[in-house]
Amino acid sequence: MGAHEVIRPFPTSLFATALHTGRSYLESVLDTRTGPWDQHDPARTRKIRESGVHSLMIVPIRARGSVLGLALFGRSDIQKPFQEDDLLLAEELVNRAALCLDNALQYARERTAALTLQRDLLPHRVHGGAAVEVASRYVPADMDHGVGGDWFDVIELSGARVALVVGDVVGHGINAAATMGRLRTAVRTLADVDLPPDELLARLDDTVRRLNDDDGDVSGQALSEVGATCLYAVYDPVTRQCTLARAGHPPPLIIDPTGRVTIPDVPAGAPLGLGLGLVPFESVELELPEGSLLAFYSDGLVESRDHDLDVGMNRLGAALAQPGSSLDDLCSRVINTLPSRSPDDDVTLLLARTRALEPARVASWELPNEPAAVPTARHLVSRQLREWGLERLITKVELIVSELVTNAVHHGDGSTRLRLIQHQVLTCEVSDTHTGRPRPRPPHTLEENGRGLYLVARLSRRWGSRSAADGKVVWAEQDLPTAA
Numbered sequence: 001m002g003a004h005e006v007i008r009p010f011p012t013s014l015f016a017t018a019l020h021t022g023r024s025y026l027e028s029v030l031d032t033r034t035g036p037w038d039q040h041d042p043a044r045t046r047k048i049r050e051s052g053v054h055s056l057m058i059v060p061i062r063a064r065g066s067v068l069g070l071a072l073f074g075r076s077d078i079q080k081p082f083q084e085d086d087l088l089l090a091e092e093l094v095n096r097a098a099l100c101l102d103n104a105l106q107y108a109r110e111r112t113a114a115l116t117l118q119r120d121l122l123p124h125r126v127h128g129g130a131a132v133e134v135a136s137r138y139v140p141a142d143m144d145h146g147v148g149g150d151w152f153d154v155i156e157l158s159g160a161r162v163a164l165v166v167g168d169v170v171g172h173g174i175n176a177a178a179t180m181g182r183l184r185t186a187v188r189t190l191a192d193v194d195l196p197p198d199e200l201l202a203r204l205d206d207t208v209r210r211l212n213d214d215d216g217d218v219s220g221q222a223l224s225e226v227g228a229t230c231l232y233a234v235y236d237p238v239t240r241q242c243t244l245a246r247a248g249h250p251p252p253l254i255i256d257p258t259g260r261v262t263i264p265d266v267p268a269g270a271p272l273g274l275g276l277g278l279v280p281f282e283s284v285e286l287e288l289p290e291g292s293l294l295a296f297y298s299d300g301l302v303e304s305r306d307h308d309l310d311v312g313m314n315r316l317g318a319a320l321a322q323p324g325s326s327l328d329d330l331c332s333r334v335i336n337t338l339p340s341r342s343p344d345d346d347v348t349l350l351l352a353r354t355r356a357l358e359p360a361r362v363a364s365w366e367l368p369n370e371p372a373a374v375p376t377a378r379h380l381v382s383r384q385l386r387e388w389g390l391e392r393l394i395t396k397v398e399l400i401v402s403e404l405v406t407n408a409v410h411h412g413d414g415s416t417r418l419r420l421i422q423h424q425v426l427t428c429e430v431s432d433t434h435t436g437r438p439r440p441r442p443p444h445t446l447e448e449n450g451r452g453l454y455l456v457a458r459l460s461r462r463w464g465s466r467s468a469a470d471g472k473v474v475w476a477e478q479d480l481p482t483a484a
Contacts, residue, residue: 018058018060018070019070022060022067024059024090026082030048030053053074053076054076057072058070058071058072058073059071059094068098071097113174119138122138122152126152126153128156130237131160131236132353134350134352135328136152136348136349137334139335140346149167149179150167150298151166151168151180151183152348158473158475160421163234164294164296165233166297167180167187168230168298182211187204193466194465194466195467196234196243198280201232202280204272208273227274228273229271230249235354239287240288242286243283243284244266244284245269246266246268246269247270247271248270248271250297251264254294256291256293258323292354293320294353295350295351296349300347301316301348303345306339316334320333320351330351331351335347361421362422364417366416366417369409373416374405374406377401378401380418390480390481393480397478400460404474404476405418405430408431409432412433412434413433414471425461425478426477426479427477431474433470438453439453
């Protein structure tokens with residue numbers, strides 16, 4: 001019988017009977033010259049006859065009430081046939097082997113489920129929009145350590161900006177993968193609110209602690225020791241500013257267009273879930289030249305039992321210091337430098353090469369805090385859209401600008417800034433000094449006011465608001481005409 005050869009025993013054979021009944025069978029004297037053996041499977045019967053097997057035991061491999069297979073014992077060299085004592089010994093051996101086999105199958109099933117869950121939860125494709133070009137790699141840990149909780153993400157934000165995220169949940173297995181999925185969802189939700197990186201990590205820290213509290217309450221035990229690390233960065237292609245904060249995660253590498261490698265001085269912060277609320281996370285703001293390379297990674301890429309951390313960091317920097325190489329080539333180069341093809345921990349790598357929007361694609365104006373600013377804003381927007389060849393958007397954008405500038409003048413007490421950004425979409429932003437977030441209210445039938453934000457929502461591809469240093473920014477997006 002060859003490896004992986006499929007055998008279909010005939011219904012009346014001892015093999016089929018043992019599979020169906022789960023009972024062992026002893027054929028002390030095996031005679032393949034008579035009966036159904038030669039009729040149903042003459043080729044295999046001839047092989048058995050030529051091997052000289054004259055006595056046979058068939059023992060089902062049972063685990064958890066199911067038959068996993070059959071163990072066959074044949075005697076050829078020794079003339080004495082198998083006896084009942086031999087069958088008892090064979091059953092004892094098979095029972096022990098069945099326990100090991102079942103444990104291995106359970107481990108394989110759990111690891112496969114964890115790996116499938118992790119891969120389904122990770123983004124299948126990442127897009128950096130007009131802000132960055134991105135590429136990524138994920139290499140799962142070896143069989144001895146199982147799947148971990150690494151994750152990464154690229155989230156497009158308003159105003160052509162992009163958020164870059166990489167994180168690592170402590171532990172391995174399906175629980176770590178499930179926790180990773182919950183944290184990735186939480187980060188996306190907080191990113192939609194457009195929080196600064198340090199504030200987002202503080203909120204994420206609260207989320208991890210609540211998850212720990214909930215898990216402890218359900219199990220009736222002390223708080224579980226689930227923790228995680230995370231690095232969160234926001235890059236703006238208009239200003240070329242990158243704001244970063246980290247929670248116990250390894251720092252990023254920045255490679256400038258000439259190939260010089262630097263490690264920015266970003267405060268480490270505490271890992272998520274430790275309850276160190278009195279230790280705030282800190283953000284660092286960097287101005288990056290166009291074409292800079294940002295490398296985000298998990299500790300499995302640089303840490304090893306055989307080498308110091310500095311060795312891994314130097315290896316990573318040397319692999320990335322290749323000006324002009326494509327991001328996919330750089331990812332492959334980094335993975336090929338790993339000391340082992342089966343790493344001790346999951347390996348995650350996210351590369352982002354920065355872009356910069358041309359000044360001609362951005363227009364901004366300062367408006368006075370008075371009602372006359374509304375028609376002025378409409379005029380400025382109309383003129384700019386004509387210069388960009390976007391005449392078909394003038395009517396919609398004028399209406400949106402009228403509503404947003406009116407709200408800014410009504411609620412703010414300082415100057416108002418109006419900005420248009422032409423990238424993959426057209427973004428209209430209105431900034432004011434009022435910190436309250438706009439909320440649509442269902443207008444009553446006879447009310448003359450209260451419909452502005454509903455009108456903005458109906459006319460926009462999407463809209464929202466975010467906090468700013470001196471107030472807030474309300475934004476709305478329009479799809480560009482196909483010709484544009």
